[in-house]
Amino acid sequence: MGSVAPTSHFAALPSPPRDEIFELLGAYRRDTHPDRVNLGAGVYCDDAGEPWPLNVVRDVESAMYEKADPHRHDYRAIEGDTEFLALARDFTFSTACEANRLTSVQTVSGSGANHVGARFLAETLRPRRVWLSNPTWSNHELIWETVGVPIHFYPYYNAETRNFDFEAMMATLEKEAQANDVIVLHACAHNPTGLDPNQAQWAAIGELCQRKGLFPFFDNAYQGFASGDPDRDAWAIRHFAQLQPAVEMCVAQSFSKNLGLYGHRAGAFHVVAANDGCSPQVRDAVIANLAQIIRSEYSISPRYGSDIAKAVLGSKALTAQWYSELQTMSSRIISMRQALYNELVRLGTPGSWTHIVDQIGMFSYTGLTFPEVKYLRETYHIYIHSSGRISIAGLNTKNVKYVASAIHAVRSNPAAVPSA
Numbered sequence: 001m002g003s004v005a006p007t008s009h010f011a012a013l014p015s016p017p018r019d020e021i022f023e024l025l026g027a028y029r030r031d032t033h034p035d036r037v038n039l040g041a042g043v044y045c046d047d048a049g050e051p052w053p054l055n056v057v058r059d060v061e062s063a064m065y066e067k068a069d070p071h072r073h074d075y076r077a078i079e080g081d082t083e084f085l086a087l088a089r090d091f092t093f094s095t096a097c098e099a100n101r102l103t104s105v106q107t108v109s110g111s112g113a114n115h116v117g118a119r120f121l122a123e124t125l126r127p128r129r130v131w132l133s134n135p136t137w138s139n140h141e142l143i144w145e146t147v148g149v150p151i152h153f154y155p156y157y158n159a160e161t162r163n164f165d166f167e168a169m170m171a172t173l174e175k176e177a178q179a180n181d182v183i184v185l186h187a188c189a190h191n192p193t194g195l196d197p198n199q200a201q202w203a204a205i206g207e208l209c210q211r212k213g214l215f216p217f218f219d220n221a222y223q224g225f226a227s228g229d230p231d232r233d234a235w236a237i238r239h240f241a242q243l244q245p246a247v248e249m250c251v252a253q254s255f256s257k258n259l260g261l262y263g264h265r266a267g268a269f270h271v272v273a274a275n276d277g278c279s280p281q282v283r284d285a286v287i288a289n290l291a292q293i294i295r296s297e298y299s300i301s302p303r304y305g306s307d308i309a310k311a312v313l314g315s316k317a318l319t320a321q322w323y324s325e326l327q328t329m330s331s332r333i334i335s336m337r338q339a340l341y342n343e344l345v346r347l348g349t350p351g352s353w354t355h356i357v358d359q360i361g362m363f364s365y366t367g368l369t370f371p372e373v374k375y376l377r378e379t380y381h382i383y384i385h386s387s388g389r390i391s392i393a394g395l396n397t398k399n400v401k402y403v404a405s406a407i408h409a410v411r412s413n414p415a416a417v418p419s420a
């Protein structure tokens with residue numbers, strides 16, 4: 001018998017680009033320099049630069065361990081844990097709309113909610129296009145590409161003024177968006193720019209969606225983490241949910257950042273129906289369609305993180321403790337923004353830096369260029385995304401002066417920075 005030359009089906013696979021943030025994290029971990037600084041990953045660290053499991057989460061975990069419920073490893077229903085879902089829903093929507101307008105399923109955190117939601121809309125609403133902000137969280141593009149809906153971008157960031165470009169966003173959507181298009185909106189703490197619309201601007205965006213029949217898709221990954229106040233951070237979602245005539249919309253919710261449950265993948269996807277979409281029959285059909293998507297992809301969502309979120313949200317005392325820890329995290333971030341700004345101003349670093357304190361949430365779009373970012377990494381061991389976005393959570397009282405002095409050195413001597 002003649003031997004057949006082995007030919008792998010995978011030998012000629014294309015190499016799609018790896019996610020830059022995870023690549024950056026790997027490079028940071030391999031770097032042994034004592035001054036290395038990780039400003040890439042969106043993970044909260046304390047002032048010692050260490051991960052910070054929330055005390056409220058630790059308390060709930062201890063109680064869960066003590067209780068040792070024999071059902072704690074059971075499967076949940078495909079659509080998820082209904083008690084968790086009701087609490088997660090109230091956390092985001094409060095009393096903004098009638099409960100019977102809301103249909104929810106549990107997801108593999110915010111990324112899973114974005115994906116299940118995109119696939120659900122691609123299959124049911126069949127939009128001609130989806131509108132993403134330029135720039136946006138990189139996974140939005142990948143997710144919508146995967147579900148095959150043509151992607152268009154609306155202007156969001158003005159690089160010259162380093163501000164949110166509300167006028168350009170509205171002009172583009174007004175002119176080009178059409179009924180039934182999906183528009184992805186960051187509920188608060190826009191990633192990567194850290195710039196959010198103000199309430200009047202949100203109201204105008206809501207009116208535009210209402211008038212043009214656009215379908216808003218809110219990505220709610222930072223509720224409570226941005227300002228420290230979950231109600232304030234949910235303002236835009238609640239405003240849209242209150243609009244009459246009603247606007248149909250959906251929300252992808254994550255507990256990764258606000259409860260620090262990153263690896264446990266706790267999240268939900270909520271559909272807000274118009275007034276005639278509230279019948280039990282319609283809601284059952286929505287759940288059944290979502291459940292079919294979930295079943296075919298991962299069958300059932302993880303339960304450890306959602307059990308923790310449920311325990312916290314289901315207790316007034318634990319919720320109060322959580323809210324105070326949200327304040328701890330968000331105020332540390334705000335104070336680090338101020339410290340970086342103060343230091344750059346004190347050093348007289350060329351450029352304007354007020355945007356660092358004007359932005360909100362985990363990230364700051366610094367305005368550093370790719371060659372500057374590369375130089376900072378190679379010369380100072382400071383790891384920053386190529387867009388110039390820094391995770392403020394990686395700054396602390398011990399490294400902020402070092403980071404500012406490195407930025408100062410780079411900006412004061414542009415000739416030293418090789419073009420990339």
Ligand SMILES: Cc1ncc(COP(=O)(O)O)c(C=O)c1O
Pocket residue numbers: 042108109110111112137186191219220221254255256262267
């Ligand atoms: C804008 C945005 N949406 C969604 C997510 C999803 O995060 P996760 O899947 O960890 O919940 C993130 C996380 O970085 C994000 O920044």
